[in-house]
Amino acid sequence: MKKLIWLTLLLVxxxxxxxxxxxxxxxxxxxxxKAKVEKNVNERIKxxxxxxxxxxxxxxxxxxxxxxxxxxxxxxxxxxxxxLRDLDNSIAKFRKEFGRDTVSQAARTELEAMQAMAGVVCDxxxxxxxxxxxxxxxxxxxxxxxxxxxxxxLRRGYHFIIHKDNRITLLxxxxxxxxxxxxxxxxxxxGVNVIEDx
Numbered sequence: 001m002k003k004l005i006w007l008t009l010l011l012v013x014x015x016x017x018x019x020x021x022x023x024x025x026x027x028x029x030x031x032x033x034k035a036k037v038e039k040n041v042n043e044r045i046k047x048x049x050x051x052x053x054x055x056x057x058x059x060x061x062x063x064x065x066x067x068x069x070x071x072x073x074x075x076x077x078x079x080x081x082x083x084l085r086d087l088d089n090s091i092a093k094f095r096k097e098f099g100r101d102t103v104s105q106a107a108r109t110e111l112e113a114m115q116a117m118a119g120v121v122c123d124x125x126x127x128x129x130x131x132x133x134x135x136x137x138x139x140x141x142x143x144x145x146x147x148x149x150x151x152x153x154l155r156r157g158y159h160f161i162i163h164k165d166n167r168i169t170l171l172x173x174x175x176x177x178x179x180x181x182x183x184x185x186x187x188x189x190x191g192v193n194v195i196e197d198x
Contacts, residue, residue, distance in 0.1 A: 022132055022133045022134070023070075023133050026068075026070055026133050026134050026135040027068065027135070029135040030068035030069075030070075030135040030138065031068070033135070033138060033162075033164070034066055034068065034138055037066075037138060037162050037166070038066060041064055041066065041140050041162070042061055042064055042142070044168050045064065045140065045142045045158075045160055045168070046059065046061070048160070048168065048170065049144070049146075049158075052170075053146050054146075054147065054148055054149045055146060055147040055148075055151070056146075058145070058146050058147035058153065059144055059145070059146045060144060060145040060146070061142070061143075061144045062143040062144050062145065062155070063142075063143050064140050064141065064142045064143075065140075065141045066138050066139065066140050066141075067138070067139045067141070068135065068138060068139075069135075069136045069137040069138060069139050069161070070133050070134065070135060070136055071128075071131050071133065071134045071135075071136040072128055072129065072131050072133055073136070074125060074128055074184050075177065075180050075181050075184055076136065076137065076139065076161070076171070077124070077128055079124060080121070080124045080125065080128060081171070081172075081180060083117065083120055083121045083124055084121060084180050084183055084184050084187070085176070085179075085180050086117065087114065087117045087118060087121055087183075087187075088179065088180065088183040090110075090113070090114050090117060091114065094107075094110050094111070094114065097110075098110065118187075121187065125187075125188070135164070136163075136164065137161045137162055137163045137164060138161070138162040139159055139160075139161060139171070140159070140160045140161075140162055140168075141157060141158075141159050141160075141174065142157065142158055142159075142160060143155065143156070143157040143174075144156055144157075156173065157173060157174035158170060158171075158172070158173050158174065159171040159172055159173070159174065159177050
């Protein structure tokens with residue numbers, strides 16, 4: 001009878017302790033780092049902004065929202081972000097310069113260059129999709145008021161990335177992040193032919 005009780009307890013312990021998934025481990029690591037850095041994140045961001053603002057003395061913080069970044073999040077991969085941003089800008093420039101012209105030699109040359117850029121973006125997206133999920137960084141979206149060159153008080157928002165090694169870098173302003181995210185979603189849903197679809 002004692003053996004049966006011990007066997008039952010052992011089975012309960014073994015079955016009750018399921019191994020965690022990669023995603024769960026990554027989230028735990030990210031939450032631990034977030035708790036560690038949120039104490040002084042605003043001070044660190046203010047130091048970075050001092051050198052960027054036209055009137056640093058006009059700086060008034062509003063809020064800082066932090067979210068976890070995993071290594072499979074496309075817009076947080078610096079190379080993918082730059083490639084997506086550049087391709088989006090090239091498409092906008094093409095539309096402005098050539099409209100719907102895809103026949104002229106100049107338009108064809110631009111289309112070929114953009115097609116090559118789209119190939120690089122697709123290769124980057126495929127490589128990101130193959131990665132096993134890991135915690136990468138924290139996105140600190142910081143909103144504040146500050147005066148511009150014309151002395152107007154403006155509301156601004158920037159995304160700062162706090163890396164695993166505790167470095168902090170500026171990703172971009174909020175509007176640019178939204179544009180790149182929207183473009184990435186459109187590219188993923190419609191494929192590379194987004195260049196010629198519109």
